[in-house]
Each structure stands twice: as structure tokens, then as C-alpha cells.
Amino acid sequence: MTGARRTAEELGRAFAGVPVKTSGRDEILDTVPGTAALVVATPGAEPVAEGGYGAVLLLDSWALLSRADLRAAEETMRRWLSAAALARPAKQGGRVVVVADGSLAPVQALLRWDPGWFASRELAERRELGFPPAARFVSLTGRTEAVNELLEVAQLPDVAEILGPVPAAEDQERMLVRVPRGRAAELARALHQAAGVRSAKRASLPVRVQVDPAELL
Incomplete structure (x- = not known):
């Protein structure tokens, strides 16, 4: 103003x-x-x-x-x-x-x-660039060990591309997972199940999951 x-x-x-x-x-x-x-x-x-x-x-x-x-x-x-x-x-x-x-x-x-x-x-x-809505992105933001743990237990689709990491706020990082638009539901299920596994293990470090974030970098 x-x-x-x-x-x-x-x-x-x-x-x-x-x-x-x-x-x-x-x-x-x-x-x-x-x-x-x-x-x-x-x-x-x-x-x-x-x-x-x-x-x-x-x-x-x-x-x-x-x-x-x-x-x-x-x-x-x-x-x-x-x-x-x-x-x-x-x-x-x-x-x-x-x-x-x-x-x-x-x-x-x-x-x-x-x-x-x-x-x-x-x-x-x-x-041409593989950006939404032609493709679907999910960003994972958190401490490095937490993001890596989530990705390790996630059964990602075979076509998933993992991009990053890029710096985030404070001591966190962001990883991006990209899949073709038609495989978005499969990616969502995989990450949901992985989050459930971490929850069952009582993981103390959170990971923020965003679908098609406005800021990719």
C-alpha cells in the first residue's frame, strides 16, 4: 500500500x-x-x-x-x-x-x-517443460533426514522423477517428485502410505507435503 x-x-x-x-x-x-x-x-x-x-x-x-x-x-x-x-x-x-x-x-x-x-x-x-498441469509435482519440505526417510519408505511409481534438494527455510530442504498427470493418484497413495509408516514409527521430525506448489524452486 x-x-x-x-x-x-x-x-x-x-x-x-x-x-x-x-x-x-x-x-x-x-x-x-x-x-x-x-x-x-x-x-x-x-x-x-x-x-x-x-x-x-x-x-x-x-x-x-x-x-x-x-x-x-x-x-x-x-x-x-x-x-x-x-x-x-x-x-x-x-x-x-x-x-x-x-x-x-x-x-x-x-x-x-x-x-x-x-x-x-x-x-x-x-x-514442454513438464510443469503442472501437464505433469503433477509434489514437494516434500523438512529436515534432510526426515525427507530422506519418507522417500526411502515410499513405494513411488516407476515413472517418478525426484528433483532436488533445494534449500528451504532455516535448516530444511525441499525435494520435488514429478509424475505424468495420469499417475498422480498413484503418487498420492504412495506418499500417504509412507507418511502412515513414519507416523506408526512415531517419527519426531515432520515433513510438509504440497501438491503442485506454486513455487517449484
């Missing part, structure tokens, strides 16, 4: 006499009147304007697209489309402006107003 407040202050100086409203963590506005005003909102906190906005300006695209998240691009696309839909129709003078590199796929999809094209492209790339 600090960035939004600073943006509101700068706009207030640039457009003296025009009311500036903010919507975000400190206070979320549901609606704003259709009178002339500038509305600065954080993603997901955009109020509905009576009669629609005359213009929607999408800023700080790099902050959304550069997140270390497998779904960063699709989440950016969702937020942009939701915000852009608050503008008036083009026939009524509504405009949507995005400040971003025009060659990026989410930007191209927004300019074309074609989320289907973006989804198809994103799915093709994930198939």
Missing part, C-alpha cells in the same frame, strides 16, 4: 483539484461515484465505478510478472482482465493502458483481449 499511497500523492500533485481516492490494505473501497476522480488501487482491491471508469491504467507490471511463482503470468493476466473489465466500453470512450513490454505474452493477450490464446500458449510451454 505504500507504493499506492506514493502514486496517489504524485497524481494529486500532477492533477491539482481532482479528488484522489485509494483502495488497498488499509481501506478497501467497494464502489466509487461516477464523478471525476482518480482512483489508485492495489491489485484485487479495485472498486467498481458508477458507469465504469473512463480509463484504467495498469502500472508496476514488473512486480506481478517477476514473482518467483509458477502461476505469476496467469495470475497477472487474471488481475489485468478483472481491472480492465471495470472500464467503460470502447464505444463510450473507455480506455485501458498497460505500462509493460509489449512483447510479453500476457501483454499481447490483454491487447488482443484473448485470454484463450494466452492459456493455450501457457499450457504448451508447461507441457
